[in-house]
Amino acid sequence: MQPLRDSCVHGAHRRRTGPKKVFDRMKAIVHTAYGAPLDVLRLSERPIPTVSARKVLIRIRAASVNAGDWHLVRGVPRMVRLAFGLFRPKHDIIGSDCSGVVEAVGADVEGYSVGDEVFCDASLVGMGAFAEYIAVPVDVLCKKPRHISFEAAAALPGAGVTALQGLRDYGRLHAGHRVLINGASGGVGSHAVQIAVAMGAHVTAVCSTRNVDFVHGLGAHEVVDYTKTDITTLRSRFDVFFDGAAYRPFSALLHLVSDAGTYVFVGGGTATMVRAMTLGPLVSRAKGKRVVSFMARANAADLRELATLVERGALTSPIDRLYAFDHTAEAVAYVETNRARGRVVIDVMA
Ligand SMILES: NC(=O)c1ccc[n+]([C@@H]2O[C@H](COP(=O)([O-])OP(=O)(O)OC[C@H]3O[C@@H](n4cnc5c(N)ncnc54)[C@H](OP(=O)(O)O)[C@@H]3O)[C@@H](O)[C@H]2O)c1
Known part of the structure; x- marks a missing residue:
């Protein structure tokens, strides 16, 4: 199996410095109106999410694009707007799947420590994976299998x-x-x-x-x-x-x-x-x-089951294309073509 069809990071030629933390702000891909991915998705800044008692703050290394993401960007079919914002998107940062390193841990969280390598599916908890940081409850979180890359882990959950x-x-x-x-x-x-x-x-x-x-x-x-x-x-x-x-x-x-x-x-x-x-x-x-x-519902037990399959060598997430963070709109537009082979991943550090 070819895990990575297109080995270049799309758009990565610009720089590879990694995002810079400026006070409590982070870079994020935001959309404040419905429309075509290339028209409405913009690189911007937002506050770094706060970590409540039952959440973990993750410094994101990679995220992946799901077919659902382009539906949310366009607000189609129209009925998705009932749940995600009638006239404008309720969540300005979308993206459900990501992997990264735990940066901070809420007071009531057990089993995770700063520095743990993790992956998560935030589809049921407000999304926000197309950003440098995300705060998620442990119910949608799992430790990353050690032997796989952050890109492969981000491709797995959804x-x-x-x-x-x-x-x-x-x-x-x-x-x-x-x-x-x-x-x-x-x-x-x-x-x-x-x-x-x-x-x-x-x-x-x-x-x-x-x-x-x-x-x-x-x-x-x-x-x-x-x-x-x-x-x-x-x-x-x-x-x-x-x-x-x-x-x-x-x-x-x-x-x-x-x-x-x-x-x-x-x-x-x-x-x-x-x-x-x-x-x-x-x-x-x-x-x-x-x-x-059915609508898939992410939970920690199923994420662990996937991680176990990966560790056994029974499952890998084939990656079709890898995009640099500021080319996220192109990644979403590519998934919208309905021709992706396997998964489309965003290198948030590129
Ligand atoms: N129920 C849920 O909870 C849930 C969760 C996630 C996704 N979904 C939905 O499940 C669907 C698949 O998601 P996905 O992430 O796999 O999408 P995807 O990666 O964007 O699917 C692209 C693939 O679909 C194939 N394809 C396109 N038309 C086809 C056809 N007529 N017959 C067979 N294959 C065809 C393409 O291959 P070719 O180019 O070779 O045709 C391409 O490899 C989407 O509609 C998505 O919204 C549902």
């Missing part, structure tokens, strides 16, 4: 937690099951393939021609090139269909799911998501095949 919860909790995947993973070359899919293999499942992965070797390298037992084979024509039946590229309604795919099997809507089009959320429970009751959709 995609890893989504893959793990989608397969284990919603798909109820077990050893010996047959699983179909659509969108296998993306951030979530590349983790799902490896986690499903580690769980002892037989993995059939779906991607385009240019990603076939990459997905085989992740451990998939069979790879279907969707540009050559329409997956609806597959003869196999699967105990779990993990759909990370759901651009077709689940009703057109349900025949691929075995009796008592599960279709898991992970991500894709807005219309297909609404269908899965509204009609899925009805169809599940009528047909016996479960149709579920």
Whole structure:
């Protein structure tokens, strides 16, 4: 497997001095209006977050970009604005996944000390990873596996937690099951393939021609090139269909799911998501095949489970591109193209 496809740090030619701490201010990528990433994401300054009793302050070394980030930057689909700000973004610093070094520890925090190397998923706690510092509760924090880089650790949490919860909790995947993973070359899919293999499942992965070797390298037992084979024509039946590229309604795919099997809507089009959320429970009751959709919820136990898989050598986070901090807008715009292979990471020190 090629862990880093594009080994240069995009934009890093400018300088490599590391950010400077000026009193209590930090550099951050902010957006105060909805719009295209290159139009609205700006390098600016904000106060360094304060550390409350149950939080840990992290000096961020690397962050990663999730598909959800560009949705938040644009405020689409419109319904995300109900939760994230009707007219303007509620959180001006986004970014959920990061890794770094503990700088300060709240009075009630146990198990972490200044200097610990950690990674976290701040998606449920106000985000803020596209910055030099973040303060997070320990419930979304984990010690970084020693042998991996900060970049690799930043690439792990959001995609890893989504893959793990989608397969284990919603798909109820077990050893010996047959699983179909659509969108296998993306951030979530590349983790799902490896986690499903580690769980002892037989993995059939779906991607385009240019990603076939990459997905085989992740451990998939069979790879279907969707540009050559329409997956609806597959003869196999699967105990779990993990759909990370759901651009077709689940009703057109349900025949691929075995009796008592599960279709898991992970991500894709807005219309297909609404269908899965509204009609899925009805169809599940009528047909016996479960149709579920979910929102991943980061927690310390699942982050530890991912770290254990990494330490066992069963999971790596393939990094497609690495961007310098002041090129974060380009990183988000690249993820928006829907063509990322694995994860897109920001070197906050570059
Ligand atoms: N439910 C949750 O809690 C949750 C959490 C995280 C993400 N998500 C959602 O899950 C989806 C996947 O996320 P991600 O981070 O993996 O996105 P991503 O990394 O941006 O996905 C890009 C990948 O998708 C592949 N792709 C694009 N169109 C495809 C198609 N028609 N069939 C198969 N593969 C296709 C691309 O490969 P090719 O170029 O080869 O087509 C590319 O490798 C997104 O919609 C995201 O919003 C949901």
